[in-house]
Amino acid sequence: MSTSSRPTLEDVARVSGYSRATISRVIRNVDNVNPRIVLEVNKAIEKTGYRINFAARALAGGSTQTIGVVFRENFGDLFQNSYWGQVLEGVYASLSKVNYQQVFLINDSEHFRQVEQYLLNGHVDGVLFLSVSEEDDLLTDVIARDIPVSVFGPAIRNVPVPYVNGDEQMGGSIAAEFLLKQGAERLGVISGGKGINASKYRTLGFTSYLESINYHFEKSATQAGDFTREGAAKATEELLRKHPDIDGIYVLSDLMSTGVLEKLRELGKRVPEDIMLVSMDNSPTALSTNPQLTSIGYNAFDGGKLLGELILEAIAGKPARSVTFMPSLIERESTKRKK
Amino acid sequence: MSTSSRPTLEDVARVSGYSRATISRVIRNVDNVNPRIVLEVNKAIEKTGYRINFAARALAGGSTQTIGVVFRENFGDLFQNSYWGQVLEGVYASLSKVNYQQVFLINDSEHFRQVEQYLLNGHVDGVLFLSVSEEDDLLTDVIARDIPVSVFGPAIRNVPVPYVNGDEQMGGSIAAEFLLKQGAERLGVISGGKGINASKYRTLGFTSYLESINYHFEKSATQAGDFTREGAAKATEELLRKHPDIDGIYVLSDLMSTGVLEKLRELGKRVPEDIMLVSMDNSPTALSTNPQLTSIGYNAFDGGKLLGELILEAIAGKPARSVTFMPSLIERESTKRKK
């Protein structure tokens, strides 16, 4: 007896006169079904207002049609970073094509357990890591449960997973070369956080380029800005305190550059006249600052799109592959050459 | 016989020697269970590596532990708008407390069907609308299926749902009053999109204040900026073409203000010396522009937090309630008074 609750396959079966199995075949678009029956069944579906019960389907062995997307930043920081918007736009492009949705999970220390539980309890068909910390084992835990993953960023230790990353070292190297070419002579760096790989490699690329041309670069000319606006402002203050004569700064993200610009203005330094800035990400933010930022970026949209494709491939059981993007520099006002 | 696949309640039952029902009670933290048994069962859970199967639980009548969060903007725009980050931070604060996760859904015309299907097929326990369009019936469709909702923004036509909004009209009114008080004399508005309620009411508040003091305000002094940076830049150009002598502009969002500033700079207009700007949202963006923006905002974090609480209440079957926030103006550089 059907009550007033949600109609089920059973209801559609009764109304149409066909079996549950047949209805199931129709809604799944399985081949071998008589076209006439398909028509009748569809009519019955319409009539009953039937909707797939996703939990039942997932339990019976189907998929959840959702991908977990893991961040390490909180939403506040996340949404100040228009770079992520570009990446997610790309991810969305590939996932929505096959009718997958995304659940966003913030893996901060406070919510680690919660996130882990959600991921491991079968809520998602796969997990896409937009940033990985080596401080917790979320990634390896997920892999241990045979849940497909794909990772944005450099390869993790010895874990063989599909990933897409940018060549961060090359980014740093390009920045150093360009600043010098534009006429800067005393360089500094506003780096990100300690544990973050992107920060490590970008800085490394910068310093090792300088080393290769025998430019003496002091360790104290690198200050950590934590990938936030406020952090970058503080780091800039510190940097200029120790090196008041700096005339070229490599900032590891556009978001941080907004903080750097603010602090420099406060200190009475003009950009680019007194100090040139090369930023990273080449996100929309680089266009909305004053002056606009010369910035080094990968194609974030393409990266995200590829990342989405990789997770779908992983879910389909295809062998893992990884891709590295090359960065390029977009010249804008913050490095205009001194006349 | 248990194979090598995921351990189930049955496995834990066998290992611990207790019944499936008892195990179920333990993992659900139900009261009436002998503490000693709880201990033993937990040991067995550990030993087997048991994990709740969420689909089975959902099917058997439990909940999905996830809330759908619906936007109308794409991710690219979303992440340029740091305002949303604040709101979501608040939403997250209430939802994560009770172990709920959020799936983000973009309800653009291209993906409407997909989103609707996802929501109506039982993937989520409730839906939180961060922006509602009156152009589609997503909200009413969801309500029709008895899925709990809460809405960010003004009440929708005659649909009785819990919502939280800001008093947008008051925002506009405050902006007009303040610009005049600071000495601006010829005013203009960069509004949002046509269908968006927030835009409508903010503009209305502005113009009706002016009307109330018998200030003559021309219709052509309002230009639509579509709530994007580029749109606002174009609108500004148009506005100044029609009214070259404007000296005070009310911009309906911080994101748009970045576009306005950019265009004004391009046109050689100084802010605030030549033209003052009052923005809205009071988001982090207002701090990272040059000059920093005087901006009118509600407490976005509190709004989001409340929104999360409302959806939880709705899920719990409590009666709907709604809250309106009053805006306040934060004075910064973009309206510094002429000497």
Place this chain on the structure above:
DNA sequence: TTGAAAGCGCTACCAG
């Protein structure tokens, strides 16, 4: 090509 029926893993009810 279609139908019958056995689960998927859990919750919740009813006995004891």
Place this chain on the structure above:
DNA sequence: CTGGTAGCGCTTTCAA
């Protein structure tokens, strides 16, 4: 307080 057991709504053999 604990155990037995009947579903939840779907997919998926296996027969017909």
